[in-house]
Amino acid sequence: MRSVSLLLLVGLLAVDANGMNAVGSAYSVEDGELRYREIHRCSSEGDRCTVEYENPEGELFARKVVDYQDSLQAPSLEMRDLRHGETLTVAGGNEAGVVIDAGFDHYVRLRWEQLVSGETVRFAFLVVGRQQPLDMVASKAAAESCAQGRMCFRVALDNWLLSRLVAPIWLEYDAQSRRLLQFRGVSNIRDAQGRSQQVRIDYRYPESSPEGSTS
Template identity: 35%
Template sequence: MRMACLLLFLPFMASAAPLLRGEGVATTRDGAVAYREVHWQRGAGDAAERWVHYLCPDGQPFARKHMQVNGSAQAPSYRWEDRRSGQTASVAATGGVVQLNWKEDAAAKTRAQRLPLPADAVIDAGFDAAVRAHWQQLMQGERLSLQFLVPGRQRYYPVQVQRVGSIRWQGLDAQSIQVQLDAWYGVVAPRLALVYADADRRLLEFHGTSNLRDARGDYPVVTVRFAQKAVERPQAQWQAELQQVLVPRCIATRGGS
């Protein structure tokens, strides 16, 4: 079964495009490292194929995501597996519809849903593509309205995206961006704080409710910082990391998962 799941994340054909690797560190309110994110992408641009590995504080991988763009870059398809909880997801966005398959944990049944894909829909990391696509409007003070898909709830939630102002972030010129809902929707927080670099419009920091459950089954508030740009790395390293077996639990650390 594990091998079958792993094959979902392996491409069918090699590509000549370079592989870029970047890392982010997620911390909890008390400053403890909750987990780390390793982001791989094949080539540059928002339409690039992407993989994300989620690591325990000690470096062992516990979750994995694979994203591909079949249409709009702000609405990618993806597959997801969290070995700790048994949570899995398959989101296929193509032909104006989204097919969802969601399993909350190892004991739950898979729930399937088919939804329309509106033009202003945003799926997962496609949110970054939406911000970059509407950068000039945001910098001019316009408010961006989007429909954000929450697969676990199998519905869209209306969000408002707006520039807060210019800031300095670890020596970089950057923009503070706020994402807001009208009200609480269970685990979906009404406000997220994001920071994007002026120079290349890359995400530097995320502050808000994590999409990863912790050891208590909660979705904690985290700050994820991406201090360094993604750099080109060899395919052998990508393959080695992709083939690591996901662990069922992380070693307990202060404030960690």
């Protein structure tokens, strides 16, 4: 069951790729300590993004490259863990309707009106390390559980039994700009001992010009 929960979260750490730069600070849910930072840089067209992962000391330990040229909701990607010399890849645009990794953030905006109106959205989600997609379900959170000016969503496995054993993902978006502001759940980044970790990731969007290239 632990492996299912880890694979479930790999692709949901994504931000707006419309030529925007962003920084995500991941804090431990248990003790509130900073665990790592994500630095997102996208091309001016938003069709290619690089995410660099740094430890609290500012040292780079992982890098992910996401290519949206063939599909916004099903990009291709390469994830490198520099600590262990491990590289994982996923080919994009493999099947109509499947959501891949960071493409989930685009998928939320594509389905925004449905979600905001209270509809439950079901989709197939392919993550690094799996050959077959997972059946997922996303829904709008109760208004009283979401801060003013934000739109909150709950994402879980679309399986009655597994959804009770694996904690859902909590996402908070700015209600106007539709940018991801906060993620809560199991991180796709393991700690230095190789253990999974529950994190809260706060995203901010520095007002700076996007880089023309992320290679």
